[in-house]
Amino acid sequence: MKKRYSFLIKPLQVLLDLILINSIIYLVYDKEFLNVYFLSYSSLFWLFTAYFTGFYKVFRFTKSLGILTLLVKQFFFFVLGYFAYFGIFREGEVVHNQFIILVSILISITVFKFLGYMLLQLYRSLGRNSRTTVVLGYDDSSKKVIQIFKSKANLGYQFLGFFTDKASSNSSYLGAFKDVFQYIEAHTVDEIYCSLSQFTNEQIKKIKKVSNAKGIVLKLIPDANELYSKNQSVEYYDDTLMVLNVKKLPFEFSENFYIKRIFDIFFSLFVCVFVLSWLTPILWVLVKLESKGPLIFKQKREGIHVKEFVCYKFRSMKINKKSNSHTIKNDARVTKIGAFMRKTSIDELPQFINVLLGDMSIVGPRPHLESLSIEYQKNVDEYLKRHIVKLGITGLAQVSGYRGEVLKKSDIKNRVRLDIFYIENWSFFLDIKIIILTVLNIFKGEEKAY
Known part of the structure; x- marks a missing residue:
């Protein structure tokens, strides 16, 4: 011990x-x-x-x-x-x-x-103050957890290995699910991470019972492809009947709505007065020198309650008939100054005018084109839940690596999952954190910023 x-x-x-x-x-x-x-x-x-x-x-x-x-x-x-x-x-x-x-x-x-x-x-x-861990399951979510344990020694987790009913040649493989109980009898295990998608309810109940008896912390790893709702709390009636109570979402409280709106107005005014006032004429000259057309690009997007609004951006493309189609990597339509603006997100700055007009918020789910929105609704459950709040210039999904072009179905599923998490767990300080991360990402550069 x-x-x-x-x-x-x-x-x-x-x-x-x-x-x-x-x-x-x-x-x-x-x-x-x-x-x-x-x-x-x-x-x-x-x-x-x-x-x-x-x-x-x-x-x-x-x-x-x-x-x-x-x-x-x-x-x-x-x-x-x-x-x-x-x-x-x-x-x-x-x-x-x-x-x-x-x-x-x-x-x-x-x-x-x-x-x-x-x-x-x-x-x-240095290996001190560590927690020994084992992982049950070997799916994509479990692999990510294992990778964190192996790559981030400063977290203080000593990864012992994983168990799965599918035989593996991996050096960290410790056996099947049935071997877990013998292993924790013979070794000191502080925490067990169990994949929900790899085992039955009965198996999870069994490992939970043993973990409680041994004083081992049990943590469940959800399936990354599922969208989980966080707006439920457990209540017990007469100490025997358990019910789930659906809590109000943060934006259903009027005080939160006013806090967010007041912050949006003051922050947007600051950007418009101290940034857009001098940056706009400079960009007007640079954009005009490279290509004909207006500086401001207007595009219809779906906003709160799926209502259409005109979204403003600095034009980063040559005038073309397919301006309503999404951008791909090395897109020939993007100008040189446009590529720079996209890389640094400068092209998004006129959306602070959308914020002042009340069409958007600074932080929230990103607005999509109507054509893409219809496609995503068919493929992703709860997609429309994103539209119960004002959509944003930046969002939790964007600072978590899910911005730009959607290359595979999991990209949009993860984007929606994070958007719903943001809606259900909003706080003023979460907005501040996302804004700070957005600024840091601009300086670091993002692979999908094209």
Whole structure:
């Protein structure tokens, strides 16, 4: 049995943050005003906001962008509470060094948060603080999980092998499903990942029962080709009857609608005033020099509730009769300046005008041509669910690698799956995360941006 110290990581992080906050306040605060009430208030408010923002919910698979998102949420509420203290208890009095204290706290917490995150990843990449895992099944989804375990040592997973009823010559093959139980008796296994598409309900129930008895974490891998709904929660009646309660989608709450719309308006105004105002005349000259025709390309797209609207883009093609057909790689219709605009997504910028007009949102499922939309409806279940919200300039599917040309059926299925996930799990910070990833992808370059 391994000795486990992971449970100490979170308490130590909380303790370190509290020590940092109190040390900074004690060292920088004007001693004339320093009192135990402010120290207590700062500590308790920090803990209170951390609980509700999930600031310390950092897992092995949490990425650096996830850390940044947690910091932004935590700091937003902590700053409000920090100044509320002076407004309520000090009657608006400007106490010496209060801004220095706040900035010092924010910088220190940020540095130590990322430093701790990177050191823990380094520690795990050396084989420490690891979790031993086995995988049941060997389909496409299982292979992706195995690949992650093998390629990302910093996550701290020690992959032992996989089980499947189909015999395999792979060196990681450990046997059939029936061999799992003997294996976990003889070896220390911390987590089991089981493919839902490879085994029957009875087999899954059996492994679940054994996992619970052994204290092994069991995680189920869904079929990547299926579209799963997240808007259900379990309720128990009289401790015996289990029912599924269909929850409201985030956009069914009016406050979420207004938050998203207000953000869309202010962000779009910013882009129109500070980017489009000077970029448009420059592009007008460049586009006109290379090909005849207007700068702005107008195209009908299907939007919210499948209503048609005119979508605006900077023209990136020569004038042609097939402008309503989708673009392919090395498309002869695309001009040189058009290729650059497509590669950097500059051609999409006029869609911020669509956002101001209320036809689109900054983040959401991407709008498709009517001809493609009809085709996709036939091949993908729940396709029309994408249209219960405003479609977006960018979206979760696009930053996850599913943008541009649809080369195979799985591309559109995965795109729709991610679109539905976004609709069912929307939050303001998810929008911010997608916008940040979109900007990063523009600088990194994307293979299907043509």
